[in-house]
Amino acid sequence: MHAWLCENPVGVEALAWKELPTPSPKAGEVLIEIKAASLNFPDLLIVQNKYQMKPPLPFVPGSEYAGVVQAVGDGVTHLKVGQSVACLSGTGGFGTHTLAPAALCMPLPPGFPHVDAAAFIMIYATSYHALVDRAQLKAGETVLVLGAAGGVGTAAIQIAKAMGARVIAAASTDEKCALCRSIGADATINYSNENLRDAIKAATDGKGPDVIYDPVGGDFAEPAFRSIAWRGRYLVVGFASGPIPALPLNLPLLKGASIVGVFWGDFAKREPKANAAMMGELAQWYAQGKVKPVIDRTMPMAELKAAYAHMGSRGVKGKLVMVN
Numbered sequence: 001m002h003a004w005l006c007e008n009p010v011g012v013e014a015l016a017w018k019e020l021p022t023p024s025p026k027a028g029e030v031l032i033e034i035k036a037a038s039l040n041f042p043d044l045l046i047v048q049n050k051y052q053m054k055p056p057l058p059f060v061p062g063s064e065y066a067g068v069v070q071a072v073g074d075g076v077t078h079l080k081v082g083q084s085v086a087c088l089s090g091t092g093g094f095g096t097h098t099l100a101p102a103a104l105c106m107p108l109p110p111g112f113p114h115v116d117a118a119a120f121i122m123i124y125a126t127s128y129h130a131l132v133d134r135a136q137l138k139a140g141e142t143v144l145v146l147g148a149a150g151g152v153g154t155a156a157i158q159i160a161k162a163m164g165a166r167v168i169a170a171a172s173t174d175e176k177c178a179l180c181r182s183i184g185a186d187a188t189i190n191y192s193n194e195n196l197r198d199a200i201k202a203a204t205d206g207k208g209p210d211v212i213y214d215p216v217g218g219d220f221a222e223p224a225f226r227s228i229a230w231r232g233r234y235l236v237v238g239f240a241s242g243p244i245p246a247l248p249l250n251l252p253l254l255k256g257a258s259i260v261g262v263f264w265g266d267f268a269k270r271e272p273k274a275n276a277a278m279m280g281e282l283a284q285w286y287a288q289g290k291v292k293p294v295i296d297r298t299m300p301m302a303e304l305k306a307a308y309a310h311m312g313s314r315g316v317k318g319k320l321v322m323v324n
Helices: 041-047 114-118 121-134 151-162 174-182 196-203 218-226 250-255 264-270 272-287 301-312
Strands: 002-005 016-019 029-039 064-072 084-088 097-101 105-107 142-145 166-171 187-190 211-214 233-236 258-261 295-300 319-323
Touching (some): 064 114, 121 211, 121 264, 166 174, 187 196, 211 218, 301 319
Antiparallel strands (some): 002 016
16 A cells, blocks of 8 residues: 655655555454545644644544445444445545544445545534534524635535525635635625625624634634624634634623534544434435535645645635545
């Protein structure tokens, strides 16, 4: 097998494409021949030693991937050789093969392509957990999605619309705003050339959004929170812009609003039955056409460094997927 090996987490430039012995699965594991692997923001942080999970060195990055089961370890009964699966295991995806815990593999129903499957779990699980579980979103409410043209943003738009909400999508270019409208957003805000608070006020007739989905953080957090509706829920999803914002605590008091943390990874570990039920629901939604990953482009696995550069340029709309 071949894989991109991180032996020193100082950045993308230190990754090396190496030949490695193809491993055999231990008890509870499966060997997967990787067909597609998506690039997520944590995949950048982890090779820079900036992610909360710090795997022992050396490791193969690539948190999310899809492929075909080649071998199964002892005790694995729900998966079989030749079956297509998707997996989000945190590492291992940027190669030709990987070992994965069988418990983390999502069997793919017929007609679920590997490219879509490799771009599915992280963004839809995060957005569903955020909007349905943490925010308790109801039909008829208004959702503001920041960073709306990215992976989790596009998933949040689709899930909010599937639940009957009105969606305002905020993004950094007119092109990204157009993409958001094409997948269901009711209104858009280009925060590169519009004042965010004024635009939110205009788009909500002064009421403000009931739910704010924020994977961006940084300078937009406070003006967005100041615009929230009474009893609003502010979802802290991530900090793609870099800085972690600090909000004055008088703001939630004045609005009767909640600041709600969203950590899907720990939810999946702590509440596995609830997570499995959620993933089953999402797979049904995919089959029904309610959700479909927005794929910015596919690139050969050998071009991983160029893919990281494209992601770093903030030019990605939806998900970037590496293919073997």
